[in-house]
Amino acid sequence: MTCIVYSHPDCAGHVTPPGHPERVERLAAVERGLAGLGVERRDCPLGDEADVLRCHPAGYLARVKGAVPKEGWAQLDGDTYLAPGSFDAAMRAVGGICAAVDAVVSGVAQTAFVAGRPPGHHAERETAMGFCLFGTVAIGAKRALEHHGLTRVAIVDFDVHHGNGTQDLLWDEGRCLFVSSHQMPLYPGTGRPEERGAHGQILNLPLRSGSGGRAMREVYEGVVFPALADWKPELLLISAGFDAHADDPLAGLEWQAEDYRWLTDRLCDFAGGRVVSTLEGGYDLDALAASVAAHVGAMQETGG
Numbered sequence: 001m002t003c004i005v006y007s008h009p010d011c012a013g014h015v016t017p018p019g020h021p022e023r024v025e026r027l028a029a030v031e032r033g034l035a036g037l038g039v040e041r042r043d044c045p046l047g048d049e050a051d052v053l054r055c056h057p058a059g060y061l062a063r064v065k066g067a068v069p070k071e072g073w074a075q076l077d078g079d080t081y082l083a084p085g086s087f088d089a090a091m092r093a094v095g096g097i098c099a100a101v102d103a104v105v106s107g108v109a110q111t112a113f114v115a116g117r118p119p120g121h122h123a124e125r126e127t128a129m130g131f132c133l134f135g136t137v138a139i140g141a142k143r144a145l146e147h148h149g150l151t152r153v154a155i156v157d158f159d160v161h162h163g164n165g166t167q168d169l170l171w172d173e174g175r176c177l178f179v180s181s182h183q184m185p186l187y188p189g190t191g192r193p194e195e196r197g198a199h200g201q202i203l204n205l206p207l208r209s210g211s212g213g214r215a216m217r218e219v220y221e222g223v224v225f226p227a228l229a230d231w232k233p234e235l236l237l238i239s240a241g242f243d244a245h246a247d248d249p250l251a252g253l254e255w256q257a258e259d260y261r262w263l264t265d266r267l268c269d270f271a272g273g274r275v276v277s278t279l280e281g282g283y284d285l286d287a288l289a290a291s292v293a294a295h296v297g298a299m300q301e302t303g304g
C-alpha cells in the first residue's frame with residue numbers, strides 16, 4: 001500500500017494580503033517537496049458540512065460563509081483573512097482530511113497527507129484565528145470516531161505553535177489523545193502542561209526557543225512515544241506544521257528537515273502505521289519543501 005496525497009486547486013483560492021506569511025506560494029513549495037516521492041495523488045473532495053458541524057456550531061459555519069467577500073478581503077481577527085475563494089479552500093481541506101481518514105481506516109491506503117490550506121489547528125469552536133477557519137485535524141478525528149466507530153484515536157501536533165483550536169474542540173473528547181509540542185512562550189500563549197483536558201487526555205509539551213532537534217527527540221522519546229504506546233490508537237493523525245524549522249521566520253525551535261524525517265518515521269510505528277497527516281504551518285518556502293519531502297518520504301516508506 002502506498003501513501004496517498006490529497007490536494008486541490010481550490011486551496012490556492014485562499015489568497016491572503018501581500019506580505020502575509022500564510023500565502024498561496026506555500027502550495028508550490030509543498031509540490032516541490034513531493035516531487036519524485038512516487039506518492040499516489042487524489043483531489044480533495046469538497047467537505048461535507050456535517051463533518052464541520054461535529055466540531056463547530058451551525059451559527060459559526062454560517063458566520064464564516066456569510067463573511068466571505070465578493071472581492072478583496074474580509075478580516076476575521078488580527079491575522080486571519082477571508083478572500084472570495086477562502087471558504088471553498090477551507091472546505092477542500094476538510095474534505096481532504098475526511099477522505100484521507102476514510103482511505104486509511106478502510107485500508108485503501110496505509111498513510112495519507114493532506115496538502116491543503118488554510119491550516120486549521122488554531123480555529124476554536126466559534127473563533128477563527130491564527131490563519132485558521134475550521135479545525136481540520138479535529139474534524140478528521142471526529143470523522144474516525146463518529147463515522148467509522150473507532151474508539152481510540154490520537155493526534156500529534158508538532159507545529160511550532162500550540163494547537164489551541166484542536167485542544168478546544170477536543171477538550172471533552174475522551175476517545176482522542178491530543179499531544180502538542182510547541183515553542184513557549186509564543187503565539188497563541190496557551191499550551192501549558194497543566195492544560196490536560198476533561199479526561200486527562202491532552203498532553204502539552206512546551207519547548208524552549210533555540211532548543212533544537214535534540215530537545216525535541218528527548219521529549220518525544222521520554223514522554224510522547226510512551227503515551228502513544230499506552231494509548232494504543234487505532235489511527236494516528238498528525239498536525240504537520242513545519243515552522244519549527246531553523247529557517248522559519250515566525251519561530252526559533254531550530255529543527256532541521258532530518259528531524260521531521262526522524263519524528264515521522266517513529267510516529268509511523270504507532271497505530272499499525274495507519275497515519276493521516278495534514279499541513280499546518282511552515283513559512284520559509286525552501287525549508288517547507290525540504291521538510292515536506294522528509295515527512296511524506298518517511299510516510300511513503302511506511303506504506304511501501
Ligand SMILES: [Zn+2]
Nearest residue numbers: 159161243281
Ligand atoms: Zn505554526
